[in-house]
Amino acid sequence: MNSSRLRNTLLFAAIAFSPLAATPAFAVSKDMIQLQTQIQQLQDAIARLQQTQDENMGLIKNLVQQNSDSVNRMTATVDSVQKQLAGQQNAEGTKVDQISGQVQSLNDTLDEIKARMARLEKLMQDIQGQQQSLAAAAMQSMPQSGGAPAAQSAPIPEIAPQPTVDQPRKGKPAPIVQQAPPLAAAAAAPVEDLYKAALSDYMAAKYALAYSEFGDVAKSYPDNNLAGNAHYYMGEIDYRGAKYAVAAKDYDQVIEQFPDNNKVPASHLHKGQALIALKQNEAGIRELRSLIQRFPNSPEAMQARSKLSGMGVPVKPRAQ
Numbered sequence: 073m074n075s076s077r078l079r080n081t082l083l084f085a086a087i088a089f090s091p092l093a094a095t096p097a098f099a100v101s102k103d104m105i106q107l108q109t110q111i112q113q114l115q116d117a118i119a120r121l122q123q124t125q126d127e128n129m130g131l132i133k134n135l136v137q138q139n140s141d142s143v144n145r146m147t148a149t150v151d152s153v154q155k156q157l158a159g160q161q162n163a164e165g166t167k168v169d170q171i172s173g174q175v176q177s178l179n180d181t182l183d184e185i186k187a188r189m190a191r192l193e194k195l196m197q198d199i200q201g202q203q204q205s206l207a208a209a210a211m212q213s214m215p216q217s218g219g220a221p222a223a224q225s226a227p228i229p230e231i232a233p234q235p236t237v238d239q240p241r242k243g244k245p246a247p248i249v250q251q252a253p254p255l256a257a258a259a260a261a262p263v264e265d266l267y268k269a270a271l272s273d274y275m276a277a278k279y280a281l282a283y284s285e286f287g288d289v290a291k292s293y294p295d296n297n298l299a300g301n302a303h304y305y306m307g308e309i310d311y312r313g314a315k316y317a318v319a320a321k322d323y324d325q326v327i328e329q330f331p332d333n334n335k336v337p338a339s340h341l342h343k344g345q346a347l348i349a350l351k352q353n354e355a356g357i358r359e360l361r362s363l364i365q366r367f368p369n370s371p372e373a374m375q376a377r378s379k380l381s382g383m384g385v386p387v388k389p390r391a392q
Contacts, residue, residue, distance in 0.1 A: 300330030
């Protein structure tokens with residue numbers, strides 16, 4: 073009986089306390105479920121965020137790669153354009169050099185033609201003088217109306233004389249004295265003869281002889297405009313011989329003493345090139361700029377612009 077009562081008491085106590093015991097266990101289980109649910113949601117959110125970040129990083133990498141490819145293509149294009157420009161500049165510089173050389177050759181040829189024309193003119197004067205002398209002699213040897221030969225006066229005058237009617241004399245006419253050619257030779261200016269001979273030797277590539285002859289022109293006729301030409305060609309010969317310092321002085325003679333000479337533009341150009349060859353770049357650049365300023369439309373100025381461009385130097389100095 074006592075055991076039955078004890079059992080009933082325990083059963084009653086268990087029934088009485090069972091709600092109290094069951095409530096915390098249920099609450100804990102619910103909280104855990106909520107916490108687990110939140111953790112799972114957080115993990116899912118983190119996973120989605122990670123996935124989104126990975127996708128964004130992939131897009132960014134793709135964009136960076138595309139930009140890098142674009143930059144590389146642009147760089148290659150710029151390099152290609154720069155090479156093309158450099159090639160064009162070199163080609164233009166070569167063409168300008170060729171044109172300048174052709175112009176200079178034409179000028180030299182023109183000088184040679186002028187010299188030949190002067191020689192032909194001199195030869196024609198000699199022939200005319202001889203013809204005048206022959207005509208004068210023939211007129212003096214013609215017989216008069218009475219049949220006797222005309223008297224001759226000796227020597228024959230410088231200009232074709234009129235026939236004389238003094239006392240005739242028999243016999244052969246006096247020998248013909250040709251004095252016209254010496255007069256024609258004397259009429260030609262010696263400086264022109266010297267210069268023509270020097271230029272002819274220069275055109276024939278007899279540079280040593282031509283240099284000496286041009287020097288004679290410059291020394292004997294220092295104030296004549298042809299002396300300026302002589303100094304220029306002396307500079308050309310010195311430049312060909314890589315005597316750049318001497319050549320620069322030769323060109324200076326033309327520029328300073330003969331400012332109206334047609335060789336001044338070429339003297340500016342070649343002096344600048346000689347100075348650059350001597351590693352005196354600043355002085356050479358100043359000379360080329362001076363040429364462009366004084367003769368902007370000349371072929372030499374175009375060549376000077378090309379030279380400065382090839383050196384990476386602006387035509388006009390930058391403002392300080």
